[in-house]
Every structure is written in C-alpha cells, then in structure tokens.
Amino acid sequence: MPKLLLAAAAEQRQMESLNARAGKLDFDGVDEELGLHLLDLHWNRQHHAYLTTYRPAFMRDMACSGLYFSKILLNAIYYGASKFSDRLELRKDPSDVRTAGWRFRNRVRDLLGQALDHSAITTIQALLQMSSSLFALGDEQSAAWVYAGTAFRMIFDLGLHVDPTMLPNFSRLSDEDVEIRRRVYWAAFVVDKMQSLYQGRPASLRAADSQVSIKFLDTYEELEHWLPYAYTTETRYTGSAGYSVSTFTELCKLCVILNDILDKMYCEGRTARPVNELMEDLDNLETRLQCWQSELPEHLQLDPKSEIRTANIPPPHVLSLLYVSGYSSSYGPLNMTNVSQLHVECPSNTPTPSIRFRGPPTPSLPFSSGLVVCRMRRSCYQYCQARAAVRSCLLDTQSTISRILRDIRSCYHIRTHCGCSRSCL
Numbered sequence: 001m002p003k004l005l006l007a008a009a010a011e012q013r014q015m016e017s018l019n020a021r022a023g024k025l026d027f028d029g030v031d032e033e034l035g036l037h038l039l040d041l042h043w044n045r046q047h048h049a050y051l052t053t054y055r056p057a058f059m060r061d062m063a064c065s066g067l068y069f070s071k072i073l074l075n076a077i078y079y080g081a082s083k084f085s086d087r088l089e090l091r092k093d094p095s096d097v098r099t100a101g102w103r104f105r106n107r108v109r110d111l112l113g114q115a116l117d118h119s120a121i122t123t124i125q126a127l128l129q130m131s132s133s134l135f136a137l138g139d140e141q142s143a144a145w146v147y148a149g150t151a152f153r154m155i156f157d158l159g160l161h162v163d164p165t166m167l168p169n170f171s172r173l174s175d176e177d178v179e180i181r182r183r184v185y186w187a188a189f190v191v192d193k194m195q196s197l198y199q200g201r202p203a204s205l206r207a208a209d210s211q212v213s214i215k216f217l218d219t220y221e222e223l224e225h226w227l228p229y230a231y232t233t234e235t236r237y238t239g240s241a242g243y244s245v246s247t248f249t250e251l252c253k254l255c256v257i258l259n260d261i262l263d264k265m266y267c268e269g270r271t272a273r274p275v276n277e278l279m280e281d282l283d284n285l286e287t288r289l290q291c292w293q294s295e296l297p298e299h300l301q302l303d304p305k306s307e308i309r310t311a312n313i314p315p316p317h318v319l320s321l322l323y324v325s326g327y328s329s330s331y332g333p334l335n336m337t338n339v340s341q342l343h344v345e346c347p348s349n350t351p352t353p354s355i356r357f358r359g360p361p362t363p364s365l366p367f368s369s370g371l372v373v374c375r376m377r378r379s380c381y382q383y384c385q386a387r388a389a390v391r392s393c394l395l396d397t398q399s400t401i402s403r404i405l406r407d408i409r410s411c412y413h414i415r416t417h418c419g420c421s422r423s424c425l
Contacts, residue, residue: 002217005175009220012056015063024063028071028107030078034087041081044229048221048317051248052128052187053077054180056218068180070122072111076129079104083133084229098137105130119154124184127151128191135195145199148191152204160185161210175217185212186252193255194324196262207259214252219245226315240314246297247318254325257288293325 082101
C-alpha cells in the first residue's frame with residue numbers, strides 16, 4: 001500500500017524532532033548538536049544521490065535501537081557528511097579538508113570487524129556509504145572498491161538480488177521491508193556501475209543475475225521542498241521540489257543500460273570484434289539511450305544549451321543525472337584518452353577491419369557527444385575526422401557545463417572541497 005507508506009513517512013518526519021527533544025536518539029557518543037548537524041547535512045546532500053538509507057526507518061529505529069539502525073551505519077553517515085561541513089573540529093588537520101570525519105572513519109573500522117561475521121542490511125548500507133565517500137576522494141579508490149565489493153557479497157547472501165514479492169516468505173515482509181530491500185539493491189547496482197565506469201573495471205552486480213523491480217513505494221521525498229544546506233544567508237535561490245524518487249528511478253534505468261555498455265564495450269573477452277557486429281551493438285545501445293532520454297519526465301529534462309533561470313535550477317542530484325547520462329551517451333571510450341587508444345586494423349587478407357580498444361576507460365569530463373567515433377567506417381581518414389569531431393564537441397560542451405555551474409553557484413552554495421565535482425555536487 002504505497003499511500004500507507006507515504007503517510008507513515010510523513011508521520012515519522014514529525015516524530016524526528018519529538019524524539020530529538022526527548023533525548024531518545026542514539027548518537028553513539030557524539031554531541032547531540034553535532035550529530036544533528038551531520039544528519040541534516042546527510043539528508044540534504046549525500047542521501048539524494050542513491051537513496052541508500054531509508055530515512056523514516058533509520059530515524060525511527062535510532063530512537064529505539066531497531067532493526068534498521070546500527071552504529072556502523074550512523075558513523076558511515078557521519079563520515080560522508082563531514083566533508084560538507086565547515087566545522088574545523090571535524091578535521092584531523094584543520095587546514096586539510098580531506099581529513100574531515102577521520103574519527104568516524106576509524107570508528108567504522110572498529111565496528112566493521114564484528115559486522116563482517118554476519119550479513120545485515122544496515123552493514124550493506126554502511127559499506128555503500130563509505131565506498132561512495134572514499135571514492136570521491138580520488139586516491140582512495142582501492143578502499144572504496146573493497147568496501148563496495150563486500151556490500152555486494154552481502155546482498156547476494158541476504159537474497160536482495162531477488163525482488164521481495166518473489167520470495168517464499170513474502171507475506172511476512174511489510175511494505176517498508178519491501179521498499180528498503182529494493183532501495184538497497186538498486187543503490188548498490190548504481191554504485192557498482194559508477195565505480196566500474198570511472199575506473200574501467202568489470203561490474204560485479206549484473207542485470208542478468210538479479211530480478212528486482214524499479215518501482216519504489218514511498219514517494220514522500222519526490223515533492224518535498226528542497227533547499228541547499230548553505231553557510232550563507234545571501235542566496236537568491238528559493239528552492240525546488242526534491243524529485244529524489246524519480247531521479248533515482250531514472251538513474252537506475254540508465255545504469256541497466258550502462259551494464260550492457262560495460263559488457264559489450266569493455267569485456268576482456270570481446271576486445272577484438274568484427275566491425276559489423278560492433279556497430280550492431282552500438283546502434284542498439286544508442287537506440288536504448290535515446291528512448292531513455294525521450295521518456296524522461298519533463299521535470300528531469302534539462303537542455304544544457306538553454307538559458308537557465310534562477311527559479312528553474314534543479315537540485316544537484318538532478319544535475320548529476322544529466323552528468324551521468326552525458327557520460328553514458330559518449331560510452332566512456334569517446335573521451336580523448338581512449339580515442340587515442342582505439343586502433344583500426346585491416347590485415348591484407350581481411351576485407352573487413354576490426355576495432356580494438358586497448359586498456360580500460362579513463363575518467364574524463366563526460367558529455368553528450370554522441371556516437372561520433374563509433375560511427376567510423378573502415379578507414380583511418382574517417383577515424384581522424386571522428387577524433388577531431390569529438391574534440392570539438394567536448395570543448396563546446398565543457399564550456400556549456402561550466403556556464404551551468406556558474407549559474408548554479410550564484411544561486412546556492414556549492415562546496416568543491418576535494419577538487420572533484422562528482423563528490424560535492
């Protein structure tokens with residue numbers, strides 16, 4: 001019953017302040033004011049990226065040590081939110097923002113030892129939170145990969161890769177249980193694709209190995225008014241509907257396509273293929289991406305070349321969807337580094353050349369540059385033309401994205417602590 005879950009979420013939001021005033025919330029030894037500050041930051045920023053934590057259940061069980069609250073998850077949230085805070089006491093080195101939340105990271109390490117003895121949903125959520133936070137630092141990608149990999153193992157251990165409605169004991173699961181299991185699985189699926197795409201590594205959660213519905217029951221956060229957690233009162237931005245649920249839903253659908261892009265473009269067993277076979281796959285992927293783009297809800301469609309009005313600027317997680325879709329449309333290998341690694345081979349005894357991609361994709365600024373490189377036909381001349389076209393398109397789109405960010409920055413506060421736009425938007 002989605003409406004009942006929506007009503008329960010609204011009621012629980014009212015209970016949060018009551019439980020806080022009554023001193024019922026477990027902050028794991030952290031000062032209450034600081035703990036609430038970090039939670040507010042989390043629900044305002046990082047939470048909307050993947051909806052890993054289900055706020056009504058987490059905040060309710062934080063007051064009663066329930067099933068969907070754990071100290072390892074709480075400290076993972078603290079750690080992820082610390083980088084958005086301006087409080088110097090959160091840093092090990094006050095002059096180095098990268099040390100923000102260091103004590104919470106140590107606390108997670110301490111708690112993780114026992115948590116690894118058995119799989120739990122809150123442990124999966126904590127690992128995904130830590131993985132996303134560490135990945136954003138840039139030089140912690142190995143740690144992020146290991147944390148995420150452990151979470152994926154636990155997902156299979158708990159059977160989260162199968163939709164709850166298909167389980168034999170489905171009748172014993174509440175609507176809230178179903179919602180949480182779906183959100184956790186799809187959050188992990190998205191994290192897996194993002195990290196695999198950026199690092200050029202094989203995906204761990206494959207669409208063919210799972211069957212989980214991308215239908216979320218609680219839409220409370222969809223139209224909830226969103227305002228940035230800013231450190232200045234001088235802002236012209238009046239806020240926007242959050243659109244969190246629809247944004248995450250579309251991101252999940254996009255990552256299903258990304259799963260096939262990774263399989264067809266970067267699978268080690270398919271590095272050398274006839275050009276006609278490659279072109280057939282690329283045409284299919286392009287069609288699917290175009291269908292996904294055309295079916296986006298109106299409020300998620302943003303033309304980067306149109307003038308953006310202050311009142312129409314969406315929340316950062318909506319912009320992130322545009323960012324990821326641009327990367328997907330360019331298929332990763334279309335950035336300039338990988339274009340230089342593409343080789344057209346035409347042996348003298350073979351009338352049809354093959355295309356080889358050498359090495360994994362490298363992170364670069366993603367843009368909707370189209371499939372200009374992949375539409376090469378059998379000649380190095382066309383390849384050089386394609387490469388020049390990609391360069392021109394990337395430079396043009398880079399200018400457009402920069403303009404959008406300038407417009408956004410003038411409307412609400414954005415912190416780019418780590419020099420990494422994907423972490424702080």
